[in-house]
Amino acid sequence: MADPPVRLQGPAIRAIDPWLPATSSPGRMRQLLSDDERARLASIASIVRFKKGALICREGDGTEAVFNITIGVVKTYKTAPDGSKHIAEFLFPGDLFGLSQEGQYANSAKAVTAVTAYVLPISSLRTHLAKEADLAFHMVSKLYQGLREAQRHAFLLANRHARSRVLMFLQFLERLQAAKGEPTNEIYLPMDRSDIAEYLAISPPAVSRAFRSLSADGIIASRDRRHVRILERQTLEALAGSQKPTVPTVR
Amino acid sequence: MADPPVRLQGPAIRAIDPWLPATSSPGRMRQLLSDDERARLASIASIVRFKKGALICREGDGTEAVFNITIGVVKTYKTAPDGSKHIAEFLFPGDLFGLSQEGQYANSAKAVTAVTAYVLPISSLRTHLAKEADLAFHMVSKLYQGLREAQRHAFLLANRHARSRVLMFLQFLERLQAAKGEPTNEIYLPMDRSDIAEYLAISPPAVSRAFRSLSADGIIASRDRRHVRILERQTLEALAGSQKPTVPTVR
DNA sequence: CGTTTAATTGAGGAAAGTCAAGTGAAGTGG
């Protein structure tokens, strides 16, 4: 592997700014844990090795452990309903993965190269965090939720078709409404078309055409520019996940 | 606004699973803070209002406060070098924004509707967190780094052109190498082409053509499939951010 | 009610997708 030798003195969490140019300031990777913290984490951690190509965890499976990579590269991905895969992240030494919100892995993980990693049982970790923090754990949850939201955004953008992107966006807004306890028979769009266009990374005309096309196919209906009703949920769900612009006669 | 009446008893942080269908389990939005925690946060918070369209903060500006939305919708976005904007998130009541890693706002924020929000001065907040946590704050940093990484991924995907996506991906790998203290004259790609294709959400042929095209233009050169050298950094930087597939004669 | 801004619609062109065939590299077994 291309990784430098690592002193196995305990889990290491490293961070670098994803938006910083590589040239501006070299060697910015920071070790986030003190030696003390690493040692304490090491007490609840064990080491595992995965062969290249090995499946580390599957999305939807119950979360039992968090992984901290020592050597190698891991990819996390989601499998769409139609079987196509979208890679969420590439993970490198110093990275964490396997965190979850509702007790299930959000993504599948696979070893891109041979991998050595620390396994931190989620129960021990949680106890640990509870001892040290409280409010902070909530902040962590929130941040992690934001993280997954961003990943979902990327997932949306990974879809080539304007229609699918718009439908995923409608699902997004619908979920928000549902979570607020509001009726979801009609979706309210608080933003204008150009905002939607930017979020979906398509041109405003494409947004317009997508709405029109979806209405023409009877999948949605809009009372006005800010209120959309879902007519064919079945078709919507299928289309939102799929890489195909139209569903092959869902009946 | 379409928001329900809110009892202003302090900052509220809410989370819902971005990957959960809206229909499966309604009303899943969870309040992450206890009344106690909200009260304590309220002691360091003040309330601000923004008119629709108001600029709340600008990317790159020094972080002074974190915002917690009470009423309204906010968008956070990044402005690309060529002036085009990519929206990172739409934010709703219960959401936080304005967090930063290096003391600078990662995104600009603008009020999509009229907005009411709590302002939490970053200094007070940090003191607060430090009192309650320690390891947890590090976890927060890490998670936030992951969040921004995901946002960057979305940003990458927002670019229509295969060449630009590939270049952004090379920047990503280069930054990682630089952070590890390894030489960056040559970039090592630990993953195969189909992995890259999935991450960039383009077809393997498109990856191939992009590499070929970039090599033909003298922007990069590849020793073999896993080693790439950047020849024209100037052009690369310009192309990686731009929505245009080729740079209009950078000289 | 007029003016400004947002959204839609239409036509032509560019880019990536798809599918299939061909080439190269890597790993396997004699």
Next chain:
DNA sequence: CCACTTCACTTGACTTTCCTCAATTAAACG
């Protein structure tokens, strides 16, 4: 060590989809 098999990658031809740009219509605002 070399030949064989296999898998990854590349290349080419054709189709699909969206972007661009401009003109038109609809909505928002004073």
